[in-house]
Amino acid sequence: MAKPLFLGIFENEEDVVRATRATRERGYEIYDVYAPYAVHGLDEAMGLRPSRLTWVCLVLAGGGFLIATLAQFWIGAIDWPLNVGGRPFNSLPAYLPVMFETTVLIGGVGVTLAMLIRARLYPGKPARLVHEEVTNNRFVLAMVQEDSSFDQIGLKTLWESCNAVEIRELAEGIR
Amino acid sequence: MSQVYSSLRKPLIGGHKSLGDVTDDVARPLERRATGLWWMAFLTALTVLGIGVIAVSYQIYTGIGTWGLNRTVGWGFDITNFVFWVGIGHAGTLISAILFVFRQRWRTSINRSAEAMTLFAVMCAGLFPLIHMGRPWLFFWIAPYPNFRGPLWVNFRSPLLWDFFAISTYFIISAVFWYIGLMPDMATLRDRTQSRFKKVIYGWMSFGWNGSTRTWVRYETTYMLLAAFATPLVLSVHSIVSMDFATAVIPGWHTTIFPPYFVAGAVFSGFAMVLTLMLIARKVLNYEEYITVDHIEKMCKVILATGGIVALAYSMEAFMAWYSVNHYERFVFLNRALGPYAWAYRIMVLCNVVLPQLLWFKRVRRNLIAVFIMSIVINIGMWFERFVIVVTSLHRDFLPSSWAMYSPTIIELATLAGSFGLFFTCFLLFARLLPFIAIGEVKAVLNYARPHPPSSDEKRVPTPPAGKGELALEG
Numbered sequence: 001m002a003k004p005l006f007l008g009i010f011e012n013e014e015d016v017v018r019a020t021r022a023t024r025e026r027g028y029e030i031y032d033v034y035a036p037y038a039v040h041g042l043d044e045a046m047g048l049r050p051s052r053l054t055w056v057c058l059v060l061a062g063g064g065f066l067i068a069t070l071a072q073f074w075i076g077a078i079d080w081p082l083n084v085g086g087r088p089f090n091s092l093p094a095y096l097p098v099m100f101e102t103t104v105l106i107g108g109v110g111v112t113l114a115m116l117i118r119a120r121l122y123p124g125k126p127a128r129l130v131h132e133e134v135t136n137n138r139f140v141l142a143m144v145q146e147d148s149s150f151d152q153i154g155l156k157t158l159w160e161s162c163n164a165v166e167i168r169e170l171a172e173g174i175r
Numbered sequence: 176m177s178q179v180y181s182s183l184r185k186p187l188i189g190g191h192k193s194l195g196d197v198t199d200d201v202a203r204p205l206e207r208r209a210t211g212l213w214w215m216a217f218l219t220a221l222t223v224l225g226i227g228v229i230a231v232s233y234q235i236y237t238g239i240g241t242w243g244l245n246r247t248v249g250w251g252f253d254i255t256n257f258v259f260w261v262g263i264g265h266a267g268t269l270i271s272a273i274l275f276v277f278r279q280r281w282r283t284s285i286n287r288s289a290e291a292m293t294l295f296a297v298m299c300a301g302l303f304p305l306i307h308m309g310r311p312w313l314f315f316w317i318a319p320y321p322n323f324r325g326p327l328w329v330n331f332r333s334p335l336l337w338d339f340f341a342i343s344t345y346f347i348i349s350a351v352f353w354y355i356g357l358m359p360d361m362a363t364l365r366d367r368t369q370s371r372f373k374k375v376i377y378g379w380m381s382f383g384w385n386g387s388t389r390t391w392v393r394y395e396t397t398y399m400l401l402a403a404f405a406t407p408l409v410l411s412v413h414s415i416v417s418m419d420f421a422t423a424v425i426p427g428w429h430t431t432i433f434p435p436y437f438v439a440g441a442v443f444s445g446f447a448m449v450l451t452l453m454l455i456a457r458k459v460l461n462y463e464e465y466i467t468v469d470h471i472e473k474m475c476k477v478i479l480a481t482g483g484i485v486a487l488a489y490s491m492e493a494f495m496a497w498y499s500v501n502h503y504e505r506f507v508f509l510n511r512a513l514g515p516y517a518w519a520y521r522i523m524v525l526c527n528v529v530l531p532q533l534l535w536f537k538r539v540r541r542n543l544i545a546v547f548i549m550s551i552v553i554n555i556g557m558w559f560e561r562f563v564i565v566v567t568s569l570h571r572d573f574l575p576s577s578w579a580m581y582s583p584t585i586i587e588l589a590t591l592a593g594s595f596g597l598f599f600t601c602f603l604l605f606a607r608l609l610p611f612i613a614i615g616e617v618k619a620v621l622n623y624a625r626p627h628p629p630s631s632d633e634k635r636v637p638t639p640p641a642g643k644g645e646l647a648l649e650g
Contacts, residue, residue: 012194013622034386036194036363037618043392051396061404075319075328084332097337097415100407101344108348108404112355115397116382119390121358125383127365134386135363137194174385 002173005031006152007130008141008159009166013039016139019162020045023141023155034130034140053118057111064106068099128174145169187281187620190464194618198363201610201617204460205364209607212459217607220599227593230586231306239309241586248569248581253303254419256591258561259444260300260598261342261416262437265409266445267293268349269477271356272405275398281473283616284465287360288456288605289449290353295601296448297346299594304338306590334418341415348408352401355394358384359615413441420564427507427568432491439484443527444557446478450550452602454543456611465612468541475540478553482531485560489528503573511567515580519563526556 010016013035020033020042030046033039043050076082077089087094116122131140143155156167192200209217234241244251267289274282305311317339319329329336362384365377384390414434421433450471457466496508511520530552533539540546571578583591605611 033388035388035391036386037359037615038391038395039388039619042388046388048389048392051393053393053396054400057400071319072331076331080325080328082330084330087332091332094332097411097418098331098340100411101337101340104404104408105344105347108401109351111397111400112351115393119393121382121384121390123382124379127362127378127381127383127385129366129385132366135359135366135384136198140386 003144005130005170005173006143006145006150006155007168007170008164009131009168010139010141010163011137011165013139015163016141017041017045019141019159019164022158022162023143026158028143031142031144034134034142036135036137053111053115056114057107060110061103061107065099065103068102069095072098130170130174185469188284188465188617189467192464192621194621197614197618197621198367200465201612201614202364202367205608205610213603213607217600217603220596220603222596223592224596224600226589227596230589230593234306234586235311239307241584243582243584243587245579245581247572247577247579248566250565250569251581252583252587252591253307255558255561255565256594257300257303258416259558260296260594261413262441262444262557263448264293264296264300264445265413265438265441266449268405268409269442269445270449271352272402272409275402276406280620281470283620284470284612285449285453286616287356287613288452288611290349290356291605292449292452292602293349294346294353295598297342297349298601299598301342301346302594334415334422337415338419341412345408345412348401348405352405355398355401356613357609358382360610360613362386363614364610410438413437425568426501426503427511427564430492430495432488436485436488439481439488440557440560443478443481443485444554446474446481447550447553447557450474450546451554454547454550456606460606460611462612465617468543471543471546472540475534475546478531479534482527486528489524507568510571511563514567514571516563516567516570519559520567523556523559523563526552527560
C-alpha cells in the first residue's frame with residue numbers, strides 16, 4: 001500500500017520552485033516534484049544530491065577502454081600476429097581509433113542502461129501519474145502524509161501564497 | 176530556474192506560447208489525418224526507394240561488375256555516396272550534442288528532427304560499404320568475434336575496420352541519444368491521446384515516465400554525459416572516414432589536413448541538409464514560431480564558418496601541391512583543376528566557395544527562398560567534392576598506360592537515387608509518427624528573455640518591446 005500523498009498544483013516553474021524551497025525551509029521532507037520539463041534549480045530546492053551516474057559512466061567507459069586495448073594487443077600480437085609491412089605487432093597508434101570508439105560505445109550505452117535501471121524505467125511500465133496534466137502544463141509538489149502531526153492547513157496556506165492553483169489529496173498514493 | 180531577463184535578448188520561441196500551447200502545436204500534426212501533400216511526397220519517396228531496391232537487388236544478384244568501375248578507378252559512386260551521407264549526418268549530432276555542451280539553447284526547436292536526419296543519413300551511408308562488399312550477407316565477418324575460421328581475426332591496423340567501429344558506434348550512440356530525448360515527449364502524447372491503441376504504443380515507448388524530478392535529475396545527467404560523448408565522437412567519425420583516404424599513399428589522398436577538412440565539410444553539408452528540411456517542415460507543419468527566421472540565420476552563420484574552413488582546405492591543397500615540390504602531388508592537383516574532370520572541380524568550387532559568400536549579407540541569410548536555394552546548391556557542391564576527391568585522385572595514376580575514365584552506370588545512378596528515396600521515406604514517416612519538435616525541451620526555453628513565463632491562457636503577460644540588438648547566443 002502506497003503512502004497517501006498531499007499535492008500542491010502549480011502553473012509555472014517559478015511558483016513551484018518557490019513553494020518547494022519554502023516547504024523545505026519549514027523542515028518538511030519533499031516526497032517529489034512532478035514537472036513537464038526539467039526545471040533547473042528544482043533539484044537544489046528539493047535538496048537532492050547530484051546524481052552519481054557520472055561515476056558509473058566513468059567506470060564503464062574505463063572498462064570499455066581497457067577491453068579494447070587488451071583485446072587488440074592479444075589479437076594483434078599474441079593470437080594472430082600479422083606482418084603488415086614489417087610494422088611491430090603492438091602498433092598502439094593504429095589501435096587508438098578502436099579504443100576510443102569502444103570507450104564511447106560502452107560508456108554511453110552503459111550509463112543509459114544504468115539510468116533506466118536506477119530510475120526504474122522500462123518498456124511497457126504502467127505510468128503512475130499524480131495529476132493528469134503533469135506531462136503537459138502542471139507542476140505538482142507532492143508530500144507524504146505521515147501521521148496526524150502533518151500540518152495540512154499550514155501547508156495549504158503556504159502553497160496558496162505561492163500561487164498554487166489547486167490542492168488535493170491522493171489517498172491511494174502512486175506506487 | 177528562470178533566466179536573467181535582458182531586453183537585449185529576443186525570445187527563442189515566437190507567439191507568446193503557454194506550456195499547453197506547445198503540447199498542442201507539436202501534437203496537432205500527429206493527430207490529424209495525413210494531408211494529400213504528405214501522401215504525394217511519401218509515395219514519390221517510396222517509388223524512388225523501390226527503384227533503388229530493384230537496382231541493388233540486381234547488382235547483388237549479378238555482382239558489382241554492374242558498376243562503371245575499372246582496374247584504375249576502383250572506388251567511384253559508392254564511396255562518394257557513403258562519404259556524402261555520413262557527412263550529412265554530422266549536422267544532427269552537432270546540433271544535438273555540441274550545441275548542448277556549449278549551452279546554445281536555440282537548438283531545442285530543431286534538435287529532434289536534426290537527430291532523426293542523422294539516423295537516416297547514417298543508415299543510407301552504411302548501405303554503400305555493405306553493397307560494396309560484394310557478398311553483403313557475410314558483412315558480419317568484419318566484426319571481431321571468436322569464430323571457426325582460425326579463429327581468423329580482423330586487422331585492427333586497417334582504416335576500413337576503424338570505419339566499421341566508428342560508423343556503428345556513431346549510429347548506436349545517436350539512436351540512444353535520440354530515444355532518450357524522445358521518452359518524456361512520448362509520455363506527453365500518451366497522457367493526451369484519446370485513442371486506446373495509441374495510448375498503448377506511446378505508453379510502451381515512454382517507459383512509464385511520470386515527470387518525477389528525481390528521474391529528471393538522472394535523465395539530465397545521462398543526457399549531459401551522452402552529449403559529452405557524442406561531441407568527440409562526431410569529430411572522430413569523419414576523421415576516421417578521411418583516414419580511409421589519408422592513410423593510402425595515393426597523391427591527392429595522402430594529406431594530413433584531411434581529418435579537419437572532412438569534419439568541416441561534413442558540418443557544412445549537414446547544415447545545408449538541415450536547412451532544406453527545416454524550411455519545408457516549418458511551412459508545412461506550421462512551426463514558423465518555433466523554427467524562426469533567427470534560427471535559420473544562425474544556421475546560415477554556421478554554414479558560413481564551416482564553408483570558410485572548406486575553402487581554406489581547398490586553397491591549402493593547391494598551396495601544398497606547389498610548396499611540397501612533389502611532382503605527383505602537383506600533377507594530381509593540376510589534373511583535378513584542369514584535366515578531364517575539371518567540370519566537376521569547377522562545380523565544387525562554385526557551389527562550396529563562391530556562392531556561399533552571399534551569406535555574409537544579412538538580407539540573404541534572412542531571405543528564406545535564397546537560403547533554400549543555397550542549401551541545395553551546397554549539397555550538390557559537397558557531393559561533387561567527394562566525387563572529385565575519390566575519382567580524380569585515381570583515374571590518372573603513376574602509369575600513363577593505365578589511365579582511365581570513370582562514369583557511373585545506370586545501376587549506380589539508381590542506387591544513389593534509391594538512397595535519397597530511403598532517406599525521405601524515413602524522414603516523412605518520422606514527421607508523421609513522432610513529435611517533430613522536442614516538446615519538453617522547448618517548454619524549458621519558453622520564458623527565455625521574457626519577464627514572466629506565460630503560464631496559462633488567461634494570465635498571459637504582454638511581451639516586452641523587442642530589443643534592437645542582435646540575439647545573444649549564450650543561454
